[in-house]
Amino acid sequence: MAAPDIVMYEEEFNQIKQIISKLRVDANAKVVFLVDKNGQQIAAHGDIENLDTTSLASLTAGNVAATDGLAKLIGEKEFSILFHEGEKDNIHISIVAQRVILVVIFDERSSLGLVRLRVKKASQELNDVFARIIAKVEREKQQAGAAFESPFAEITDEDIDSLFSE
Amino acid sequence: MTFINYASREINCKIVYYGPGLCGKTTNLQWIYEKTNPNAKGKLISLATETDRTLFFDFLPLELGTVRGFKTRFHLYTVPGQVFYDASRKLILKGVDGVIFVADSQVERMDANVEAVENLVVNLKTQGYDLLTIPYVLQLNKRDLPNVVPTADMVRQLLQKNPAEPVFEAVAMKGTGVFETLKGVAKLVLSELTKAG
Numbered sequence: 001m002a003a004p005d006i007v008m009y010e011e012e013f014n015q016i017k018q019i020i021s022k023l024r025v026d027a028n029a030k031v032v033f034l035v036d037k038n039g040q041q042i043a044a045h046g047d048i049e050n051l052d053t054t055s056l057a058s059l060t061a062g063n064v065a066a067t068d069g070l071a072k073l074i075g076e077k078e079f080s081i082l083f084h085e086g087e088k089d090n091i092h093i094s095i096v097a098q099r100v101i102l103v104v105i106f107d108e109r110s111s112l113g114l115v116r117l118r119v120k121k122a123s124q125e126l127n128d129v130f131a132r133i134i135a136k137v138e139r140e141k142q143q144a145g146a147a148f149e150s151p152f153a154e155i156t157d158e159d160i161d162s163l164f165s166e
Numbered sequence: 167m168t169f170i171n172y173a174s175r176e177i178n179c180k181i182v183y184y185g186p187g188l189c190g191k192t193t194n195l196q197w198i199y200e201k202t203n204p205n206a207k208g209k210l211i212s213l214a215t216e217t218d219r220t221l222f223f224d225f226l227p228l229e230l231g232t233v234r235g236f237k238t239r240f241h242l243y244t245v246p247g248q249v250f251y252d253a254s255r256k257l258i259l260k261g262v263d264g265v266i267f268v269a270d271s272q273v274e275r276m277d278a279n280v281e282a283v284e285n286l287v288v289n290l291k292t293q294g295y296d297l298l299t300i301p302y303v304l305q306l307n308k309r310d311l312p313n314v315v316p317t318a319d320m321v322r323q324l325l326q327k328n329p330a331e332p333v334f335e336a337v338a339m340k341g342t343g344v345f346e347t348l349k350g351v352a353k354l355v356l357s358e359l360t361k362a363g
Contacts, residue, residue, distance in 0.1 A: 069256075
């Protein structure tokens with residue numbers, strides 16, 4: 001495996017957190033979170049204390065992957081927006097920068113129209129951030145040449161064994 | 167695709183249990199779930215049919231502790247083993263860091279094992295991976311049953327790599343070999359990170 005495809009740095013992470021917390025306020029949403037297409041949670045904001053965000057992330061990614069498969073079957077590139085309507089809460093899911101999933105959970109205090117509008121704006125900002133992250137990773141890789149600096153370069157067998165010693 | 171977050175100092179890896187139908191993939195996950203410290207695990211999610219056959223996937227997040235100051239998390243997934251769920255199997259392999267192949271040791275399931283390994287090779291390829299280079303271990307499950315194929319024969323038919331991938335004998339229902347297998351693949355995934363470049 002080459003260097004990992006997504007590496008999150010402090011600076012961009014903070015920008016992402018700012019964007020999604022602003023989106024939550026602007027869209028009047030309960031929760032906004034960002035997941036990568038493999039189901040890893042990147043960031044979350046809002047009333048997440050009683051929410052199992054790890055499971056939410058994995059199921060969202062599964063949902064998007066399945067919908068992607070459906071799209072391909074009927075000759076579409078992708079369905080870029082998914083919307084699930086519940087009795088009280090609704091989930092709005094959209095794809096950002098072709099690789100991350102933006103999830104907005106909202107109730108009757110907001111509306112689908114408002115959420116869509118605000119998501120569109122936030123998506124553009126997130127697009128820019130992810131473009132910067134990818135450029136940064138590329139740059140670091142080139143600078144470091146073949147030896148991309150991995151923080152795990154010195155993992156030993158003992159380190160790994162210690163993970164499992166309970 | 168390992169996800170490393172420098173800001174929150176976390177590293178997340180995705181492990182997929184693969185294998186023919188009813189070979190014990192979900193059983194492996196259930197054992198791990200039952201035997202892990204409650205603080206270290208999330209919910210076990212099973213998207214299964216009413217008869218408990220996996221429909222889409224099972225998912226179990228595990229928090230293993232810290233290496234080099236990074237919180238290490240493993241996300242364990244199983245695929246649906248039944249042949250006709252192939253489209254779902256492909257999706258779950260997306261972004262995988264390591265694969266555990268669970269083989270059913272019973273004589274009558276040998277053909278299904280061979281078919282499933284071949285299917286794994288093809289499906290990995292559609293996601294851009296090569297079984298020969300990805301972290302991969304083989305688990306020979308159900309060793310306690312009376313009608314099992316001798317280990318050497320199974321290994322001869324199922325082994326994919328040279329040098330050979332690690333092989334673990336297991337009885338997932340009783341937990342034998344379950345953690346050994348997981349540890350085997352975790353080791354490979356983490357040592358893969360050490361040579362990232």
